[in-house]
């Protein structure tokens with residue numbers, strides 16, 4: 327009677343979403359399956375961003391560096407050292423987590439606007455570093471990872487990550503893993519602490535919580551998720567370039583999360599998907615499509631300030647995590 | 648008083664804001680098990696003084712000793728873990744969470760430290776809500792509770808930590824007479840397990856509860872003694888009781 331969100335409904339919804347996405351692999355036309363593959367990988371990026379922005383209430387303007395840390399952490403060893411795919415993926419995640427630990431340690435001394443600026447500046451430094459080491463990264467032009475290097479080999483099994491169906495399924499596995507871990511975190515005591523820190527940091531301190539370490543843990547988790555997304559992107563789509571470390575890729579996850587609904591588990595997917603298709607649709611028939619996208623976003627935020635899923639939760643489904 | 652070491656002592660505690668000496672060289676001792684009231688006019692430095700004790704505010708100089716250990720170097724959250732709970736003068740609940748989830752944050756923190764069983768969370772929360780009389784409001788969103796109920800929720804969050812020292816900063820502000828009567832009974836009950844430091848303006852509550860009273864004025868301790876002695880003290884009457 328006293329209590330909390332009904333677990334059954336929550337698990338059923340998330341299972342249904344994953345199942346639905348699995349079925350889409352077999353029914354989507356080739357073009358849209360490609361779009362969805364990318365969206366699923368980038369939704370993991372958005373979910374990582376959401377841990378920090380949505381649940382913990384820390385607005386970072388530098389998350390491109392975590393995505394790019396995963397991208398380069400996985401891509402460079404494959405390109406230059408002929409690493410195989412699995413250890414490269416791990417290397418990508420570790421790069422992002424370690425970077426997040428260091429950045430979090432420094433940036434969390436600030437809050438609010440100062441935090442935004444500090445993260446922005448660190449990300450800019452990261453971006454410039456990718457340009458500086460252009461011998462290894464080829465800067466903006468980037469590296470294309472050869473198709474024969476993008477194979478997942480386990481024993482006799484040899485899976486080509488370039489195969490569209492397999493690529494979709496791997497993207498779905500990544501997405502599902504990040505979604506399930508997010509759901510688990512959000513419903514855990516740790517997740518509740520993060521939300522409470524967002525709501526009233528001073529009170530949390532006076533309940534005996536170490537606010538700094540909780541926030542640091544959130545930054546590291548967030549960074550690791552974003553890096554996992556970046557690593558998967560490099561390995562699945564075979565391109566690693568500085569553009570992914572630029573400011574644009576720090577703003578995009580913010581928009582995806584705002585659009586889908588901050589602090590909702592499924593909002594990042596909805597936001598990412600929605601934005602991909604608005605851009606796709608408008609760029610098809612008008613040159614000034616970014617203007618249209620901008621206007622659409624402004625309208626959405628005006629009428630649905632909590633994002634798509636946030637508004638649904640507010641009006642009809644308060645049990646949504 | 649008893650010769651045992653006090654649960655809490657401060658020595659030479661000072662804090663200034665700019666040129667204002669909010670707390671000015673305070674030596675203070677509080678034996679375990681006591682209900683101590685701190686009274687004094689607005690701006691006397693009561694909130695600042697207890698904030699120095701619980702670590703919310705850093706001192707300009709001086710030491711705080713709790714249970715025989717110097718805790719001056721501990722951060723606020725570490726002092727809470729050591730057993731000092733503070734309930735805010737300005738109600739500071741999590742407005743968007745339910746009353747249950749507010750108190751759950753206290754109980755959860757306590758359980759993280761200990762080795763309690765599952766199910767303990769629900770019981771711990773309901774126990775604290777029941778003590779302050781908010782059982783019926785467990786699922787209400789805290790921000791939508793009546794002001795008096797938010798004050799009680801604030802107290803429930805403090806007592807759910809099961810502290811060794813519970814600091815209550817003007818807890819009865821905004822409570823109805825009936826709620827105040829319940830509150831007095833609650834604090835008496837709590838004092839069996841917890842030492843209580845109570846900042847309070849309502850003299851009825853003070854006289855009912857306090858074993859001893861400390862009077863503050865302009866950052867200093869003006870007088871200290873039993874309720875009877877304080878009532879009779881001419882200085883106090885001039886400074887505060889307005890007689």
Ligand SMILES: Nc1ncnc2c1ncn2[C@@H]1O[C@H](COP(=O)(O)OP(=O)(O)O)[C@@H](O)[C@H]1O
Nearest residue numbers: 664667669687688689690691692693694695696
């Ligand atoms: N953060 C602060 N900054 C500046 N002045 C403060 C601050 N906190 C308290 N003061 C001042 O210190 C004095 C004591 O305040 P306070 O401790 O709140 O008194 P009380 O709780 O007895 O009413 C007041 O003059 C108040 O204005």
Ligand SMILES: [Mg+2]
Nearest residue numbers: 693694695736
């Ligand atoms: Mg005060």
